[in-house]
Amino acid sequence: MLQELLAAAAATGSAGLLYVASAARIVKQYERGVVFRLGRLHGDVRRPGFNLVVPGVDRLRKVNMQIVTMPVPAQEGITRDNVTVRVDAVVYFKVVDPAAAIVNVEDYRFAVSQMAQTSLRSIIGKSELDDLLSNREKLNQGLELMIDSPAVEWGVTIDRVEIKDVSLPDTMKRSMARQAEADRERRARLINADAEYQASKKLAQAAHQMADTPSALQLRLLQTVMAVAAEKNSTLVLPIPVELLRFLEKGGQPPAERSAEAVEDADEKVPRAVEQ
Incomplete structure (x- = not known):
């Protein structure tokens, strides 16, 4: 009789251990668990640590709560001033509502990626080339707002969006280089003209001074002779x-x-x- 009781207790303990082993789930610190019982969302979001579910009945989905860095493929478009450019960007986002990220959208990563590409094309069409090259902060804010508006329903928040690079055609690069060269040449000519104007004013003052004292002109002539005589x-x-x-x-x-x-x-x- 005692042996039968011990055997029954051992069997019960083994079954209990097997049940706990099959029901145990470990949720990491940077994760949250969403439980579906018979296909329906059940209870609150499971916190990090040791959690138990009903084997065969419950299904635990883990959602990463870390910030995700997603590169946006380069998108080609025409700016408002009719310049063809290729622009790529990077999106930083994270999940704030694990249940909504699992229930409301099939794949929140893919959804954010497609929304980012569409928004980037829209930003290219609304902006001018000078804005893409020098006013990126404003464009980043607009792009972030465009992506974040639909992402709220997916349980995702956009941390920030950055435009990485703007690629221009070779013809446009040469045109911009010629424009910059012409602008620098214009400024150089203005500087030279201003220097000549200031020098002429000083020379006129010197001429008036020498006209009053003819000996000063003779001294200046001797200085010029000394400067020329330095060459052998x-x-x-x-x-x-x-x-x-x-x-x-x-x-x-x-x-x-x-x-x-x-x-x-x-x-x-x-x-x-x-x-x-």
Whole structure:
């Protein structure tokens, strides 16, 4: 009798262990469990840890609650200013309602992916090329709003959307490069013209100053001669005033000859040059 009781207890224990093993479910920290009993949603969402379900009756679906990073394939479209571009993006989203993510949509990942592609094409058609290249923050916000509106019913929230790259045709790239080059050349010419204008004003002031003091002009001439004479392979022709040569010639003659020549050469001027 005792052996029969022990055998029955062992059988019952084995059956209990087998039941617990088949009914036990482990939900990880970043997951939530949704239980379907005979095909119908049953109870609340199961929390992380050890959970029990009825074997053969209940079915536990686990939903990942982590943020999902989903790349959006490059979409080709025509902007509002008639430029063909290819734009790709990335979507960050997560599940906030596990039951709605399982019940309301067949595959929430695929649904978010298709909605992101459709919204990206719509954004391309509504935007201009300059906005796609320089005003991406505003476009990201608009794209996020377009994807998030239907995703709320799927138990999904969009964390953020980022436009990664905008690909342009080669002809458009060359046109933009020529435009940038022309703009830089225009600015360079304006800078040179402004520099010439400022230099001309300074030169005019210097000319007025030299007109008041002729010796300053002579000093400036000597400075120019020194600058040119620094080159060893150059020939310098220096003009010398005739009055200076006459003074030197008169210095080497007797007083009588000086007075006679002074009378003869009073109205004559002979230009000379010294070659160095």
